[in-house]
Amino acid sequence: MKNLPDKTVERLSQYRRALLVCLADNKMHIFSHELAGLIHITPVQVRRDIILIGYSGTLRKGYDVRELVSLIGKIIDTEEGLRACIVGVGNLGRAIIRYFKDKRTKLVITAAFDTNPEKVKCVFSGVRCYPIEQLESVIREQDISIAILTVPGEVAASVAETLEKAGIRGIINYTPTPLNVSEKIYLGEYDMITSLEKAAYFVKNNRGE
């Protein structure tokens, strides 16, 4: 499959989240306008995305939810699954560990790291916390591809360097410190202040979404 647009990839993830809720409700088919409504976009966009991934629905019946979920899985997930780790088990790190627990089978948080001796060896929502010194060895042993960075901002850069040496392939940075890593590594930076300031700007200017 050719490279999908960035935005489509994001929406596929959202579609799947919504579709899994449908499945849980025993809803087996869904129309483009229903799916669109669930995530606040237009039906046309849903259909375009779906065409883009090479699926098609049946007229007057909509899309088969299970098939669509499975196809999105084929695109986003890997056969063998990917493993992720949390670096920095503070409030945010723990929140994320707990949130991910049992959410996905092909994308699992398998390890956490911290410097605090009290946290090391603890198990948080089923995830073992290792001392930061073992970061490299654990990442290699467990074949962890993605790291979620929730350490204090001051140490983010040095931790990122260690992650790079350990052969990590993607970093999600929740730290306020922007990182500089090799081009080869996928880097996602998320700062809640930006989210909130964006909201503030739109509220100030009386613009809805």
Place this chain on the structure above:
Amino acid sequence: MKNLPDKTVERLSQYRRALLVCLADNKMHIFSHELAGLIHITPVQVRRDIILIGYSGTLRKGYDVRELVSLIGKIIDTEEGLRACIVGVGNLGRAIIRYFKDKRTKLVITAAFDTNPEKVKCVFSGVRCYPIEQLESVIREQDISIAILTVPGEVAASVAETLEKAGIRGIINYTPTPLNVSEKIYLGEYDMITSLEKAAYFVKNNRGE
């Protein structure tokens, strides 16, 4: 000032974050390529954004950091400041409260809400937690414009409804439940699973950022 593009608004927030670090380092001028490097974009884009907000630098000297910070403030912030609240003081809620503490003067978290009697009346990083029953009155009294939603997914929709009744103008939803609120209300939905799955997709396909 005319309505700025969405993306520009986001970048302005990022610029300011970076610029504040510069100021703290006593760096008084900055070139477009320096600022660009700090947030991984191109110098041209920085210059375009800056032109868009009606500022101009001086040749061979770059942009005046303080002036730029102040101008971005004029755009994003309001004179009197905006207030925000946290609804749901769990791990995530506490992490956010702590993170925002003392970060901005014009955008402040002034209240938190929870149903848990043990949390009510507690003060988290300087922010008082009120019982959810007082949500409406506190929002009106303190003139809170933005709510950050970090309650369990199951109650998100009903809390959002209460927020709407209380006259909230923006909601930032970290809950996995997509919300349906009036068009008038700014709504930002952020799901970490989407961020992680996006990372997984790009890692799988060996594409960097």
Place this chain on the structure above:
DNA sequence: AATAAACTGTTAATGAAATAACAATACAAA
């Protein structure tokens, strides 16, 4: 049958965002 309604799928048009190309100018060095 014929007609209407409800969808999907596709192509065309528009709009937004990013990039490229380059003109203009200040400063430094020769």
Place this chain on the structure above:
DNA sequence: TTTGTATTGTTATTTCATTAACAGTTTATT
């Protein structure tokens, strides 16, 4: 001076994303 260099600011172009328009199908209804 003159020339070269670094940097901003502007316009043009390209790319990407969204929306609009509509053609085509299936089903239900008369």
